[in-house]
Amino acid sequence: MYLDENGDLATGYNIMNLIFLQDTTLKHQMVGRYNPYAPPGQDFTIDEKAIVWESSFTQKPPQFRCTPSCHPGYRKLTREGEPICCYDCIRCADGEISNQTDMDTCTTCPDDQWSNQKRDACIPKVINFLSFKEPLGITLTSIIMLLLLITAVILGIFIYYRDTPIVRANNRQLSYILLVSLILCFLCSLLFIGHPEDVTCILRQTTFGITFSIILSSILAKTFTVVTAFHATKPGSKLHKWMGSKVSNFIVISCSLIQIVLCLAWVFTAPPFAYLNMRSEIGTILIECNEGSVIAFYCVLGYLGLLACISFIIAFLARNLPDSFNEAKYITFSMLVFCSVWISFVPTYLSSKGKYTVAVEIFAILISNTGLLGCIFSPKCYIILLRPERNNKKNLRKT
Structure with missing residues (x-):
């Protein structure tokens, strides 16, 4: 030997x-x-x-054995201190198989496969992502389309009653920009549903960041308009030159441009991409969007948080100003809802897996947008549709 x-x-x-x-x-x-x-x-x-x-x-x-043969799906484990023909039959672990009798070891399945229930054959893993066809995807899509329709109706109301005092109050052009941005943001939520691809992974994050920055920039410009409108009425005030639409447009464009630069830097350095996650869930392949650069992802979210905080602080300080239909108090409530949603989003997002991570982000977008839509525009729609007698300059000053 x-x-x-x-x-x-x-x-x-x-x-x-x-x-x-x-x-x-x-x-x-x-x-x-x-x-x-x-x-x-x-x-x-x-x-x-x-x-x-x-x-x-x-x-x-x-x-010649102390025990019967080990069937497929099991492996032999020799008993310590006993002859080699004496052994126990141990069931193969998850992801391992044995397809012969009395195998000494189990064979590990390939990464894209998993062991069946009997542990005697490898089968393809289940592919999992948030689909339009599953109940969660159908529910989210229905909610998105409903909110999209409501926002479009509100935009139509504001356009139809564009010459009334309630619409003209606090810059109607900003109201149009805000409503159109909300519509685009609801539409971009649909990018989060469906089979992830490299293109959709890039679009879902960048369009979300840019449209949200336009929304928050419009709210910031609205808040600035409220403050300057009040102080410009004081004797000797020099704020009349800040009352035009040029200043509001500058705020929206400049604040949105910063976010666009951040998103472009993200796309050109480490763009998001689709990848197969085979480790998070047993027997499942999760098709997910990897952010590419976690730092860039949180920079985009952080900039949105900065705009929201600035708008909230200014609106909170101006909420009691005796202006005609003071929007600041409604913006304060909307920013409070917005900040609460996104503060709770971060830990929930980090603790979720697979399609539920995507669902959490969609819920955050929908709830925050609905808060903005409800707090800012529902009081005006109430007066336009249900209390038209109050839609005049005299009654607005008493509001």
């Missing part, structure tokens, strides 16, 4: 059957062979029919 450095046989050998003849002589007969260089499963061969057993044996072939 020759053993290599690992203790394995370096050469093959024949398996001989020792036969005791009636004349007390011995006879050697080859019944098998072991070849360490043969392919797996062919290294050990034996011809059971050629074996001659002792006539006194009551069982042929004799039972």
